Amino acid sequence: MVEKLPVPFHTQLCSSSILKPKLPFKTLVSHNLSKFISMSSEPQNPPMEQQQQHEEQEEGSTQSKKAAKKEAAKLEKLRRREEKSASGAFAADTPDSLAANYGDVPLEDLQSKAVSGRKWIEIANLNEELKDQNVLIRGRAHAIRSVSKKMAFLVVRERGFTVQCVLSVAPDVVSLQMVKFATGLSKESYVDVEGTISVPKDPIIGASQQQVEIQVKKLYCISKAVPALPINIEDAARGEIEIEKALQAGKQLVRVNQDTRLNFRVLDLRTPANQGIFRVQCQVENIFRQFLLADGFVGIHTPKLIGGSSEGGSAVFKLDYKGQPACLAQSPQLHKQLAICGDFGRVFEIGPVFRAEDSYTHRHLCEFTGLDVEMEIKEHYSEVMDIVDRLFVAMFDSLNEKCQKELEAIGKQYPFEPLKYLRKTLRLTFQEGVQMLKEAGVEIDPLGDLNTESERKLGQLVLEKYGTEFYILHRYPLAVRPFYTMPCSGDPAYSNSFDVFIRGEEIISGGQRVHVPEFLATRAEACGIDVKTISTYIDSFGYGAPLHGGFGVGLERAVMLFCALNNIRKTSLFPRDPLRIAP
Amino acid sequence: MVEKLPVPFHTQLCSSSILKPKLPFKTLVSHNLSKFISMSSEPQNPPMEQQQQHEEQEEGSTQSKKAAKKEAAKLEKLRRREEKSASGAFAADTPDSLAANYGDVPLEDLQSKAVSGRKWIEIANLNEELKDQNVLIRGRAHAIRSVSKKMAFLVVRERGFTVQCVLSVAPDVVSLQMVKFATGLSKESYVDVEGTISVPKDPIIGASQQQVEIQVKKLYCISKAVPALPINIEDAARGEIEIEKALQAGKQLVRVNQDTRLNFRVLDLRTPANQGIFRVQCQVENIFRQFLLADGFVGIHTPKLIGGSSEGGSAVFKLDYKGQPACLAQSPQLHKQLAICGDFGRVFEIGPVFRAEDSYTHRHLCEFTGLDVEMEIKEHYSEVMDIVDRLFVAMFDSLNEKCQKELEAIGKQYPFEPLKYLRKTLRLTFQEGVQMLKEAGVEIDPLGDLNTESERKLGQLVLEKYGTEFYILHRYPLAVRPFYTMPCSGDPAYSNSFDVFIRGEEIISGGQRVHVPEFLATRAEACGIDVKTISTYIDSFGYGAPLHGGFGVGLERAVMLFCALNNIRKTSLFPRDPLRIAP
Structure with missing residues (x-):
C-alpha cells in the first residue's frame, strides 16, 4: 500500500533544504572537513547558526577556519604518503592469485542473487568460546591501522560493538595486495570479514570485544563510504568530559556542533549515545503502551488533518485540503475527547503533534511525538493523577532496569545523574508551590502562571525539601x-x-x-473564543458525556529530561524547528 | 506540554465542516430525526452523498423523508401522552420526601468536589454471586420502558454490557416522582444507579447480564443527552442479516447510512461492532509492535513535515513551513531508510501517512495509519518476506485467539467468514501469477501491473488451488x-x-x-526523476549503506480485510477522504 506510488515519492524529498550546506554527491566526496565541523566561535551560516549559537555555545570551539583547512590538508598529505609507502617497494598492485579472497563485491552480487545459506555471527556475540572457529561477520570499517605493508588492523563495528581484525601476510591466505585493499578501505564502509577467532594475550583496548581477535582470511567491501566523511564518528561520539579535560590541559579536541550533527544525522546517529537515546525513547513508548493496555486503555489514532481555517493564531500549520481550508492538529485533544464520548472508556494515542510556534528554545519543536491519554473519571481528577503517578514510576523503574546499557552509553558522552523520584509521586497544589517560592523570596502572581525560571526554582526547592525531581503541581x-x-x-x-x-x-x-455542553460554551466565550467555530466539539457532549479527564506528554521531552540532556533536538530523530525542516 | 496552549486550540476545531449538515447545539436538540437518517434511496446531500452512494448503495433504504417525519411526529405524540399519564392521577409533581434519592446531579458536584470513597462496579461484572448485595453502577440510559406509573424498567449500558434496572414504587424507597424521573430520562444520558441485585426467575432477554436485575434505590443523572438523537444506537447497531430478513418479510427497518454514521461518529462508535473494530485495530498494532520488538526492531518516529515543494504530483498535501515550501509525508520511506543508514539495524514505525489523491474507492483514505518496517538484509529480499510471513501468521493467530468477543460483535452486525491462511505463507512469483491468470483466460501484460480486477481474480484462483486467502506475490x-x-x-x-x-x-x-548511490541516481533518472531534487536522499547512501529492504502496511486496510468489511471508512476512527475532513 505504502509503496505503490513511485511518481509522487520524490516530491517528499526536499530539494535544497535537507542538506545545509547543500552539496551535490560528487562535491561532497571531496569536500573539505572544515566546512562542516565548526572550529570557530563565529557563526558560519547565519541565521541558522546564529540562532543555535545562543543555545549551543558550549558546543562551539575556537580554532579558526583557516587552521582547520591547514589541518585537513596536512592529513591528506599524510594519507597519500602512507598509501605510497604501502604500495612502494613491494608489488602490491600486481596480479594476485588470492584475488578471490578480497575486493569490492560487484553490484549484481548484491541484488538478492541467491540465498547462500551462509551464517553471519553478530559482533556482540564474539567471545573466547569461539576460539579457533571460523566466523563470518558484517559491519562497518570503524578504524583502520596499517602497521607495515605486511600487516594491518581493521576494527569492525556492528551496532556499537567492535572487534579487531588482523590482516597478516601469509602464503595462500593473505597477500600484500589484500593488506593494501584493507588499508585502502574508507571508514564507515560496509564489509564482510571471514576469519578465525584467536585469543590474544592481552585484552584489546580499542574494541568492545576485548578477549578475541579475528585472523582475517577473506575481506569484501559491500558498500563504500566516501573517503572524506563530513563527520568523523569518533569526533561525534567524544564525551563531554574528555573534551573538557583536554581543554584544561591546553588541548583542543574536535567537538561536532549540534547543527552539523543534524545536517549529517545519518552519521551522527551512529554514535553509541544516539543509539542509546533512541532505544530509550522506544522503551519509554513501550512502557507507556504496555502499562495503559494492562489498565484497560485502548490505543487509538485520531486524524492530524483538521478542517477549518486558522483564525486564532500563527501557531498552526495551515494547508489546503481539496479546496477546503484545513490545518494540522496541534494536539489530539478534540478527537481523544470524542473517543471518550464514543464510549471507549479509556484511550491513549501516540502520534505526531504539530506546533508552528516561533520557539527557539532548547525544549520546543515544531513537530514532536505526543503521548496522549483520555479517560472517564468517576468523580475526581485525582483519578487521572493516579494514572500519571503509577505510569511514570513504572516507566522510570523499567528504564533503569532494562536500559542500563543504553543509559550508560548516553552518560558516557553526556554525563548525568539518575533521576530522583519517590515511590509515591509528590503532589503539591499550585498554592503550596506559590507559598514555597514566596518563602524562598520569589514573588509570583498567585493567579498567574509559572514562568520557566520559577518552575526551575520550584524544582530546586522541591528537591531540597522532598528529595524528588519528579512531582505533580495541581489546582x-x-x-x-x-x-x-x-x-x-x-x-x-x-x-x-x-x-x-x-x-x-x-x-x-x-x-x-468540561463535559456539559452549555457550560463549555460559556467557558469558551469567557476565553474569547467564537463558539460558532467550535460548535461540533461542543455539540458532541450533548449526546450524553462521561465525566472525563486526561493528559499529554511530549515523548522527546520526557527522554531529554530523564537523561538530563540539554537540548530536545538530541531526542528527536530528525528534528523540526522554525529553522529546520531537513533532513 | 500538550495542553499549554489555550488560544490556538480552538483553531483546530473546524468551523463549518465538522458537522454535516451543520447545526448549532440548540437546533440539534429539537431537530427531527428524519434529516439524519437516510430513509430515502435518493441522495440527500450532494455531492458527498452522491459520491458515497456509489459505494454505499447497500446501506440506503427506501422509506421516504415524509414518512420519516410522520413517524417521528407520532413517536413524539406518544411520548407526551405517556408523560401525561405518568403524572396523571397521582401527584408525581408534588414535593417528595425521597427527593434526595434521584435527580439531576448539579454541575458543582461534578467538578471533582470530593473523593467520596464510593465504589462503582462494572456492569460486565454483575452476576448472581452478588445477589442481595447493594451495588453502584454508572452507564448510559440505553432503553427506558414505563410499565405503569408505579413501575419502570431502565436498561443501563456500559461499554457494550447492559443490565436491567427495576424501579418499583415502595414506601421510603421509590416514589412516584422517582419513577417519573426515570421514564423522563433521554436515551444515552449518563446515570448513576444504586440498588440491590436480585435474581429473576427467567433470564432477562434484553440485557447482556441476563441472570440479574437491579432493584433501584437511587438514580442520578450525571449528563443529559439531547432528547432527539440524530442516530438511534439500536438502528446503528442493527445487523445486516436482520435488515435483510425483515426486507424479505416486507418489513422495512432503519439502516443508518455510512455518511450519517460518520457525521455523528460519536454516537456511531457506541455500537458493539464499532467497539469491536477499534479494539481489534489496537490489537493488530500491539502484535505488530510486540513481534518486531522481540525480533530486535527499534520503534522510531520520523517527521511528517518534509521540506521541498511538490513538483511531481497532486497527491501531496502542500503547506507553508515558516516561509519555506513543505509537504506532508506520503510515507516514511525516506526517513526509515535513513534510520537504517544510521545503524539502527531494524526499525519500524506506526504513524499517519498522507495521500492527497482523488480516490473515492472503498479502500483509499487521504490519511491513514502506516505500519512500516525497514531492515538490514544479509543477501536476499526473502529475509524481508520471512518477517512478513511470521509476523502476519502470528497476528492472525493472536486476533483469532484474543479478540474472539470483538470479532463476534463485528460479525453479528457484518457477517464474515474467518480468514483462511496457511501456517507457512504461500509465495508465488509475479510470473507464476500471470500464468495462473492466463490459464484462467485472463490475459495481462507480463511486464505491467495487476489491476484491482485481476488481483481479485488471482485471489480466487489462489484460494481454489492453495486454500489460502493470504499470500505473497514477488518479483x-x-x-x-x-x-x-x-x-x-x-x-x-x-x-x-x-x-x-x-x-x-x-x-x-x-x-x-537500491543502496548504491550512483546506481540509485541512475534508477531515478530512468524513472524521469530530477536527481537534483533528491540529492540528499541519494547522498545518504554514500556514507556506507547496508543492504536493506522493508515493507509498509495500511492498518485500516489490514483490519478491514481481516474482518471482510466492505469499506475502509469502517476501520478509521475519524476517516478523511477527498470529501470528508470532519468531524
Missing part, C-alpha cells in the same frame, strides 16, 4: 488553562488541572474537562 | 515499482519486490532497496 489558576478545563467546585478561580515536572521542567499537562 | 516487473526498488540480479526487467494480498486485495508492499 492551577483557571485563567492560565485552556477553556475546556473544569473549574474547581466552589472555587472558580482555580481549576481541576495539573502539570508534572521532571528536573524543574514541565513535561505533562492534564486535568478534568 | 514484480521493475517498471511498475518505485525507482528505489532493487532490480533482480541478471534480470533487470524484474525487481526484488513483493506485494501481499488478503482476500484478493493488496495490503502490503515491499522489497529490497
Whole structure:
C-alpha cells in the first residue's frame, strides 16, 4: 500500500533544504572537513547558526577556519604518503592469485542473487568460546591501522560493538595486495570479514570485544563510504568530559556542533549515545503502551488533518485540503475527547503533534511525538493523577532496569545523574508551590502562571525539601488553562488541572474537562473564543458525556529530561524547528 | 506540554465542516430525526452523498423523508401522552420526601468536589454471586420502558454490557416522582444507579447480564443527552442479516447510512461492532509492535513535515513551513531508510501517512495509519518476506485467539467468514501469477501491473488451488515499482519486490532497496526523476549503506480485510477522504 506510488515519492524529498550546506554527491566526496565541523566561535551560516549559537555555545570551539583547512590538508598529505609507502617497494598492485579472497563485491552480487545459506555471527556475540572457529561477520570499517605493508588492523563495528581484525601476510591466505585493499578501505564502509577467532594475550583496548581477535582470511567491501566523511564518528561520539579535560590541559579536541550533527544525522546517529537515546525513547513508548493496555486503555489514532481555517493564531500549520481550508492538529485533544464520548472508556494515542510556534528554545519543536491519554473519571481528577503517578514510576523503574546499557552509553558522552523520584509521586497544589517560592523570596502572581525560571526554582526547592525531581503541581489558576478545563467546585478561580515536572521542567499537562455542553460554551466565550467555530466539539457532549479527564506528554521531552540532556533536538530523530525542516 | 496552549486550540476545531449538515447545539436538540437518517434511496446531500452512494448503495433504504417525519411526529405524540399519564392521577409533581434519592446531579458536584470513597462496579461484572448485595453502577440510559406509573424498567449500558434496572414504587424507597424521573430520562444520558441485585426467575432477554436485575434505590443523572438523537444506537447497531430478513418479510427497518454514521461518529462508535473494530485495530498494532520488538526492531518516529515543494504530483498535501515550501509525508520511506543508514539495524514505525489523491474507492483514505518496517538484509529480499510471513501468521493467530468477543460483535452486525491462511505463507512469483491468470483466460501484460480486477481474480484462483486467502506475490516487473526498488540480479526487467494480498486485495508492499548511490541516481533518472531534487536522499547512501529492504502496511486496510468489511471508512476512527475532513 505504502509503496505503490513511485511518481509522487520524490516530491517528499526536499530539494535544497535537507542538506545545509547543500552539496551535490560528487562535491561532497571531496569536500573539505572544515566546512562542516565548526572550529570557530563565529557563526558560519547565519541565521541558522546564529540562532543555535545562543543555545549551543558550549558546543562551539575556537580554532579558526583557516587552521582547520591547514589541518585537513596536512592529513591528506599524510594519507597519500602512507598509501605510497604501502604500495612502494613491494608489488602490491600486481596480479594476485588470492584475488578471490578480497575486493569490492560487484553490484549484481548484491541484488538478492541467491540465498547462500551462509551464517553471519553478530559482533556482540564474539567471545573466547569461539576460539579457533571460523566466523563470518558484517559491519562497518570503524578504524583502520596499517602497521607495515605486511600487516594491518581493521576494527569492525556492528551496532556499537567492535572487534579487531588482523590482516597478516601469509602464503595462500593473505597477500600484500589484500593488506593494501584493507588499508585502502574508507571508514564507515560496509564489509564482510571471514576469519578465525584467536585469543590474544592481552585484552584489546580499542574494541568492545576485548578477549578475541579475528585472523582475517577473506575481506569484501559491500558498500563504500566516501573517503572524506563530513563527520568523523569518533569526533561525534567524544564525551563531554574528555573534551573538557583536554581543554584544561591546553588541548583542543574536535567537538561536532549540534547543527552539523543534524545536517549529517545519518552519521551522527551512529554514535553509541544516539543509539542509546533512541532505544530509550522506544522503551519509554513501550512502557507507556504496555502499562495503559494492562489498565484497560485502548490505543487509538485520531486524524492530524483538521478542517477549518486558522483564525486564532500563527501557531498552526495551515494547508489546503481539496479546496477546503484545513490545518494540522496541534494536539489530539478534540478527537481523544470524542473517543471518550464514543464510549471507549479509556484511550491513549501516540502520534505526531504539530506546533508552528516561533520557539527557539532548547525544549520546543515544531513537530514532536505526543503521548496522549483520555479517560472517564468517576468523580475526581485525582483519578487521572493516579494514572500519571503509577505510569511514570513504572516507566522510570523499567528504564533503569532494562536500559542500563543504553543509559550508560548516553552518560558516557553526556554525563548525568539518575533521576530522583519517590515511590509515591509528590503532589503539591499550585498554592503550596506559590507559598514555597514566596518563602524562598520569589514573588509570583498567585493567579498567574509559572514562568520557566520559577518552575526551575520550584524544582530546586522541591528537591531540597522532598528529595524528588519528579512531582505533580495541581489546582492551577483557571485563567492560565485552556477553556475546556473544569473549574474547581466552589472555587472558580482555580481549576481541576495539573502539570508534572521532571528536573524543574514541565513535561505533562492534564486535568478534568468540561463535559456539559452549555457550560463549555460559556467557558469558551469567557476565553474569547467564537463558539460558532467550535460548535461540533461542543455539540458532541450533548449526546450524553462521561465525566472525563486526561493528559499529554511530549515523548522527546520526557527522554531529554530523564537523561538530563540539554537540548530536545538530541531526542528527536530528525528534528523540526522554525529553522529546520531537513533532513 | 500538550495542553499549554489555550488560544490556538480552538483553531483546530473546524468551523463549518465538522458537522454535516451543520447545526448549532440548540437546533440539534429539537431537530427531527428524519434529516439524519437516510430513509430515502435518493441522495440527500450532494455531492458527498452522491459520491458515497456509489459505494454505499447497500446501506440506503427506501422509506421516504415524509414518512420519516410522520413517524417521528407520532413517536413524539406518544411520548407526551405517556408523560401525561405518568403524572396523571397521582401527584408525581408534588414535593417528595425521597427527593434526595434521584435527580439531576448539579454541575458543582461534578467538578471533582470530593473523593467520596464510593465504589462503582462494572456492569460486565454483575452476576448472581452478588445477589442481595447493594451495588453502584454508572452507564448510559440505553432503553427506558414505563410499565405503569408505579413501575419502570431502565436498561443501563456500559461499554457494550447492559443490565436491567427495576424501579418499583415502595414506601421510603421509590416514589412516584422517582419513577417519573426515570421514564423522563433521554436515551444515552449518563446515570448513576444504586440498588440491590436480585435474581429473576427467567433470564432477562434484553440485557447482556441476563441472570440479574437491579432493584433501584437511587438514580442520578450525571449528563443529559439531547432528547432527539440524530442516530438511534439500536438502528446503528442493527445487523445486516436482520435488515435483510425483515426486507424479505416486507418489513422495512432503519439502516443508518455510512455518511450519517460518520457525521455523528460519536454516537456511531457506541455500537458493539464499532467497539469491536477499534479494539481489534489496537490489537493488530500491539502484535505488530510486540513481534518486531522481540525480533530486535527499534520503534522510531520520523517527521511528517518534509521540506521541498511538490513538483511531481497532486497527491501531496502542500503547506507553508515558516516561509519555506513543505509537504506532508506520503510515507516514511525516506526517513526509515535513513534510520537504517544510521545503524539502527531494524526499525519500524506506526504513524499517519498522507495521500492527497482523488480516490473515492472503498479502500483509499487521504490519511491513514502506516505500519512500516525497514531492515538490514544479509543477501536476499526473502529475509524481508520471512518477517512478513511470521509476523502476519502470528497476528492472525493472536486476533483469532484474543479478540474472539470483538470479532463476534463485528460479525453479528457484518457477517464474515474467518480468514483462511496457511501456517507457512504461500509465495508465488509475479510470473507464476500471470500464468495462473492466463490459464484462467485472463490475459495481462507480463511486464505491467495487476489491476484491482485481476488481483481479485488471482485471489480466487489462489484460494481454489492453495486454500489460502493470504499470500505473497514477488518479483514484480521493475517498471511498475518505485525507482528505489532493487532490480533482480541478471534480470533487470524484474525487481526484488513483493506485494501481499488478503482476500484478493493488496495490503502490503515491499522489497529490497537500491543502496548504491550512483546506481540509485541512475534508477531515478530512468524513472524521469530530477536527481537534483533528491540529492540528499541519494547522498545518504554514500556514507556506507547496508543492504536493506522493508515493507509498509495500511492498518485500516489490514483490519478491514481481516474482518471482510466492505469499506475502509469502517476501520478509521475519524476517516478523511477527498470529501470528508470532519468531524
